Amino acid sequence: MRSMRDVPLALAQWEALSRRMEGRQVAIFLDYDGTLSPIVPNPDEARLSDAMRATLLELARRYPVAIVSGRDLPVLKGFVRLEGVSYAGSHGFDIEGPDGRGFQLEEGKALLPELDAAERELSVGLAGIPGSRLERKRFSVAVHWRHVEEARGPEVERVVDAVLARHPRLRKGGGKKVFECQPDIDWHKGRAVEWVLNALGLAREGVLPVYAGDDLTDEDAFQTLKGRGLSLVVRGEVERPTEADFALKDVEEVRRFLELLIARAGGTSR
Incomplete structure (x- = not known):
């Protein structure tokens, strides 16, 4: 684990990142608050910008996409308002796949x-x-x-x-x-990522999960994907240790990173 300031910036390392994706199917996992939408004083006002929503729409046409958040599932879906993506609310306790089928942890x-x-x-x-x-x-x-x-x-x-x-x-x-x-159950965002990968038939060789998040709760996903995926921490107002492979400065850099993924996929669809 290292300090956020010591984590290399993803945009500066794009060529190397792109090479790691060659020949592999990429699956995208994204936190919401502080990643797709800036942290705001009133959490009810954490809306997606028009530019971010348009980017997510194009991204989901090319890659499997899941939004993984501490938000309640209905609230998360109401903020994002995109079809054809997976949603994991309540830190993964409440999941809905792109086909609308859901999963709730019985425990x-x-x-x-x-x-x-x-x-x-x-x-x-x-x-x-x-x-x-x-x-x-x-x-x-x-x-x-x-x-x-x-x-x-x-x-x-x-x-x-x-x-x-x-x-x-x-x-x-x-x-x-x-x-x-x-x-108090051994379930968190990392477990939710594994569940989604399995549910979509993506828990196999040749798939590269990419996860971006800004909060402590995202560290569980970073640890889960260590050695088999790419993790990106979005730097916030608090400097802290992280298991992330790369860093993005803010929400706008997240959008730019997603735009690079879209451009990399070209006109192909998933």
Whole structure:
């Protein structure tokens, strides 16, 4: 693992990357927030730009594409609004393939009542902390604290930890100014990538999975694909260690990278 600043920039290494793709079928996996859409103060306003949506449309005509996000599946689909791609919401607990067929982890479904109880307790515990916001997803409860006074951030985390101490079958995940209460199951974005590859018949020699993401939760996918795929970290506001092979500076560089993939495929379709 190395610091983000030590990871080579993908656009500067495009020729080498392109050579690694020669003779292989490329499958694209993309995080949403901070990767396809910039991080914004209000998560409900994290919309795709027209340019990014047009790029994704062209990309999906040439490659298998999956959007892998911590967002709830219906919310994710509502933001992206593209057919013919796979969606993995709730960090992969809720997946829908390009044909509309879905998958929900049974062990996760069994813990829905536990999540309901944690949501109620979090609502009470956070009531006195201005700026905190709960977001209930089907398979997790997100505690957003981007608008909480910086000095009260640890207080938010203490509330989350106290609730999870009463629900040992749940675990704490993290992201940018958010804590996630999730089923404590060995399932994450990396597992979701493997599931999609298997479901699409792409878990075989000759396939090169390419994954781009910006958050800590994407590191699970980077580790899963190490040695058999390409991982790209989108640099954000926080410098941290990463397992990524290459880096992209921001959302606009992500779009430029995807445009290069489109140009590489030329007029061919998948």
